[in-house]
Amino acid sequence: MTTLPFPLAEEPDDASREAARKLFTSEIDFLKGVVAMDGLPPDDRPEVCFAGRSNVGKSSLINALTGRKGLARASNTPGRTQEINFFTLTDGRYLVDLPGYGFANAPVAVVQKWQNLLKQYLSGRASLRRAFVLIDARHGVKSVDEEIMSLLDRSAVTFQAVLTKADKMKAKDLERIQAQVREKLSKHPAAYPEIVMTSSEKGDGIATLRAIIAGLD
Numbered sequence: 240m241t242t243l244p245f246p247l248a249e250e251p252d253d254a255s256r257e258a259a260r261k262l263f264t265s266e267i268d269f270l271k272g273v274v275a276m277d278g279l280p281p282d283d284r285p286e287v288c289f290a291g292r293s294n295v296g297k298s299s300l301i302n303a304l305t306g307r308k309g310l311a312r313a314s315n316t317p318g319r320t321q322e323i324n325f326f327t328l329t330d331g332r333y334l335v336d337l338p339g340y341g342f343a344n345a346p347v348a349v350v351q352k353w354q355n356l357l358k359q360y361l362s363g364r365a366s367l368r369r370a371f372v373l374i375d376a377r378h379g380v381k382s383v384d385e386e387i388m389s390l391l392d393r394s395a396v397t398f399q400a401v402l403t404k405a406d407k408m409k410a411k412d413l414e415r416i417q418a419q420v421r422e423k424l425s426k427h428p429a430a431y432p433e434i435v436m437t438s439s440e441k442g443d444g445i446a447t448l449r450a451i452i453a454g455l456d
């Protein structure tokens with residue numbers, strides 16, 4: 240059997256589930272919202288971030304991972320998250336919710352400002368262990384996603400594609416989108432060679448993603 244490049248990440252075994260459980264407890268807390276690079280907390284511990292187009296489901300995914308519905312503010316309005324929001328895991332590591340890129344329901348000047356911040360953050364954060372790049376399972380990789388992926392290539396930040404809203408798709412259509420995502424990822428040297436399929440709504444892929452995060456140091 241030939242292995243396709245960029246297979247789906249495997250379900251975690253019991254040991255990694257247990258390690259992840261210790262990291263994702265009710266002690267997870269919001270640390271701060273940052274609007275400029277000089278407001279970032281010191282880069283003295285590992286962190287992972289969630290990037291993606293506006294409305295792709297970044298904040299919802301953080302809520303699903305932490306099991307706390309209202310922790311990160313999610314909404315149907317693209318452009319909800321306008322700051323870089325830091326959350327602290329049980330061992331002190333950071334989870335970072337980013338503003339979206341692409342269309343946003345906010346004034347152009349404001350959008351420009353947070354997009355610049357986002358790009359500066361993604362290209363200059365020494366403690367960033369992995370960027371999860373979220374892709375809406377209904378739409379696949381768009382050109383704005385490719386721009387961000389290229390920026391991550393240039394900055395040598397490993398990124399991993401996470402498909403979101405899988406609950407909205409039929410299995411056959413998911414396979415088609417997965418194929419498109421694989422083809423796009425294969426052009427990016429910084430792409431981690433596994434994809435995670437998620438639904439924050441139904442919980443698919445959440446244990447897998449927790450275990451991936453717990454396994455990074």
Ligand SMILES: Nc1nc2c(ncn2[C@@H]2O[C@H](COP(=O)(O)OP(=O)(O)OP(=O)(O)O)[C@@H](O)[C@H]2O)c(=O)[nH]1
Nearest residue numbers: 293294295296297298299313314318319320339439
């Ligand atoms: N059906 C379904 N809806 C989802 C899922 N994840 C997010 N949504 C919905 O998608 C919309 C956007 O979610 P957010 O989490 O706010 O998206 P975001 O990427 O943080 O958006 P910005 O902060 O605006 O960039 C909300 O209405 C969510 O309820 C999912 O897995 N399944």
Ligand SMILES: [Mg+2]
Nearest residue numbers: 297298319320
């Ligand atoms: Mg958000």
